[in-house]
Amino acid sequence: ETGVTQTPRHLVMGMTNKKSLKCEQHLGHNAMYWYKQSAKKPLELMFVYNFKEQTENNSVPSRFSPECPNSSHLFLHLHTLQPEDSALYLCASSQDPRGETEQFFGPGTRLTVL
């Protein structure tokens, strides 16, 4: 399998649930990203990891908890979310975290919080 994969593709959860989103890249990249895409709003960068180390947390609430066990895998652990957290969550990877380096995106996880 090639590219960036995300599971699950769709997720419905209640506000008291705990769930995790998974991202895997098969491109040999060193940087990985989580983005949030809400309706009618620009993509919002949430977290950046470079060589498994978090290099950016864009003021994301603590109910979102990322984990990067190695350069190929990235998780987003979710707990006590709010309905306004419903959005498309996109994972991306790139060779390095410089802005000019092309990012490759996964298909996203469509999250609905009830």
Added chain:
Amino acid sequence: KNEVEQSPQNLTAQEGEFITINCSYSVGISALHWLQQHPGGGIVSLFMLSSGKKKHGRLIATINIQEKHSSLHITASHPRDSAVYICAVISYNTDKLIFGTGTRLQVFP
């Protein structure tokens, strides 16, 4: 006001028409990306440019750094071009991507 503005927000066209999507930005940039997002959600990079013009198949991207404006053109549009097109700039100061809200294009047969 967003630092990256796209117009129009929504665009419909008949197959074969010439399409133009515009992007204006208010920050200093080192480069600009055009991205395509299909209904399934995945995003694909179309172009990255910092000056002039680039062409790939039926797609043409231009940028005018002085005017802080870029355009994406699609010639001989086809229903498979239906997607959301997103402009993103790389801030010169922060080296971070700043995204526009996207232009939703629908091309009808």
